[in-house]
Amino acid sequence: MVNVIGLGYIGLPTALMLASHGLEVVGTDYKKELVDTLRAGETTFDEAGLDELFKQAVEAGIRFSTEYMRTDMYIVSVPTPYDKASKKIDPHFVVDAVKAVLTVCQKGAIVVIESTISPGTIDRFVRPVIENSGFHIGEDIHLVHAPERIIPGNMIYELKHNARTIGADSPEIGEKVKDVYASFCEGDIVVTDIRTAEMTKVVENTFRDINIAFANELAKICRSDNMDVYEIIRIANKHPRVNILSPGPGVGGHCISVDPWFLVGDYPGLANLIRTARQINDSMPEFVLGRIADIMEENGISDATKVGLYGLTYKENVDDTRESPTLQLLDCMKRHLASGIKVYDPFISRDIVANQYHDLDAFLQDVDMVVIMVGHNEIRENLDKLVDKVVLDTRNICKEGDVYHL
Ligand code: SAJ
Numbered sequence: 001m002v003n004v005i006g007l008g009y010i011g012l013p014t015a016l017m018l019a020s021h022g023l024e025v026v027g028t029d030y031k032k033e034l035v036d037t038l039r040a041g042e043t044t045f046d047e048a049g050l051d052e053l054f055k056q057a058v059e060a061g062i063r064f065s066t067e068y069m070r071t072d073m074y075i076v077s078v079p080t081p082y083d084k085a086s087k088k089i090d091p092h093f094v095v096d097a098v099k100a101v102l103t104v105c106q107k108g109a110i111v112v113i114e115s116t117i118s119p120g121t122i123d124r125f126v127r128p129v130i131e132n133s134g135f136h137i138g139e140d141i142h143l144v145h146a147p148e149r150i151i152p153g154n155m156i157y158e159l160k161h162n163a164r165t166i167g168a169d170s171p172e173i174g175e176k177v178k179d180v181y182a183s184f185c186e187g188d189i190v191v192t193d194i195r196t197a198e199m200t201k202v203v204e205n206t207f208r209d210i211n212i213a214f215a216n217e218l219a220k221i222c223r224s225d226n227m228d229v230y231e232i233i234r235i236a237n238k239h240p241r242v243n244i245l246s247p248g249p250g251v252g253g254h255c256i257s258v259d260p261w262f263l264v265g266d267y268p269g270l271a272n273l274i275r276t277a278r279q280i281n282d283s284m285p286e287f288v289l290g291r292i293a294d295i296m297e298e299n300g301i302s303d304a305t306k307v308g309l310y311g312l313t314y315k316e317n318v319d320d321t322r323e324s325p326t327l328q329l330l331d332c333m334k335r336h337l338a339s340g341i342k343v344y345d346p347f348i349s350r351d352i353v354a355n356q357y358h359d360l361d362a363f364l365q366d367v368d369m370v371v372i373m374v375g376h377n378e379i380r381e382n383l384d385k386l387v388d389k390v391v392l393d394t395r396n397i398c399k400e401g402d403v404y405h406l
Contacts, residue, residue, distance in 0.1 A: 311374025
């Protein structure tokens with residue numbers, strides 16, 4: 001039996017995937033409400049294909065509990081927040097989960113950490129907790145790091161098709177865990193050591209952050225001299241060895257905007273390019289704010305309450321608002337003492353910010369200027385509703401019409 005600990009964005013799909021591929025699975029989460037929702041037959045977030053997979057897993061017998069199970073394999077997928085001041089990881093959820101596992105596990109159990117952790121976290125925080133509890137790593141308990149790699153919006157497909165990394169102290173244990181993931185994963189599964197697996201995961205997200213920062217810096221350069229950044233990127237990308245990503249209003253989510261800081265926090269004297277990239281991406285919401293001010297002035301709009309931000313989530317077609325550029329922009333506005341700007345996102349049904357709307361038409365009726373912060377399908381399919389608005393499109397989804405860009 002596999003006990004998956006933490007039933008959030010990663011743990012839940014992973015547990016469902018294992019169960020629907022023939023493994024006995026219990027999903028554990030300390031949040032009773034979440035467990036009750038799953039037991040009642042409902043999923044807890046929006047993701048393409050998740051409901052279907054959930055149905056299959058329930059039919060296959062997956063169970064959900066607030067209790068940790070006595071078994072020989074655990075997959076830990078709990079959050080890893082970071083301290084914004086020191087830029088270092090806060091491993092307390094991982095450490096607490098491992099401590100809880102130690103109270104119930106069988107001798108020789110394998111504990112797989114899936115949560116993204118900064119390189120060295122297992123050595124610094126997890127091993128000492130196990131050893132101080134009187135367990136011998138490699139005999140009583142085996143440690144593995146198998147970082148997730150799936151992208152929100154395409155998680156179910158990527159769970160099946162992406163390559164994976166398994167970091168283990170011993171190759172035999174690595175192979176055992178590989179067999180479990182191979183029950184559903186058709187991608188290449190590489191077995192390596194724990195430190196390499198930790199570093200590789202953070203490097204992947206840092207690579208993407210740096211590439212987005214390059215696109216964002218280009219957007220600023222092109223804006224300063226009236227050049228079309230999208231046309232330049234489109235043409236440059238026809239070169240066989242150039243592949244520039246898309247500029248945008250900032251980098252959000254709990255992965256790409258967080259993981260590079262682990263390297264900056266741990267290697268402050270060395271991670272210079274990485275730090276600069278993070279700073280460029282973090283500067284984008286303020287840059288958008290400057291664009292909004294200029295465009296308002298150009299169009300004689302003096303009242304911020306006539307401006308609406310479309311999109312609150314960190315990217316299109318997901319319901320996750322963690323570190324979202326829109327929230328960062330609203331924060332910037334507070335610092336500039338401006339307020340009253342209107343906000344709408346079809347994926348966010350509860351009120352999380354001031355002046356939030358829950359209906360596209362009502363939102364559009366009350367604003368003269370729309371800032372597209374997120375390119376949800378909803379707005380792509382309703383661009384005709386923006387014809388009489390001043391539009392700032394930070395995602396380059398409007399290919400026609402008189403629209404402002406970054
Ligand atoms: N963004 C841009 N321009 C782009 C691409 C993205 O501005 O060209 C922005 C997005 O709008 C968003 C942010 O960057 O605000 C991050 O979005 P994303 O789609 O690039 O990535 P995430 O954070 O949803 O998922 C990433 C993925 N990592 C990589 O692609 C290397 C995913 O595979 C990881 O599993 C995930 O992080 C994670 O959990 O670590």
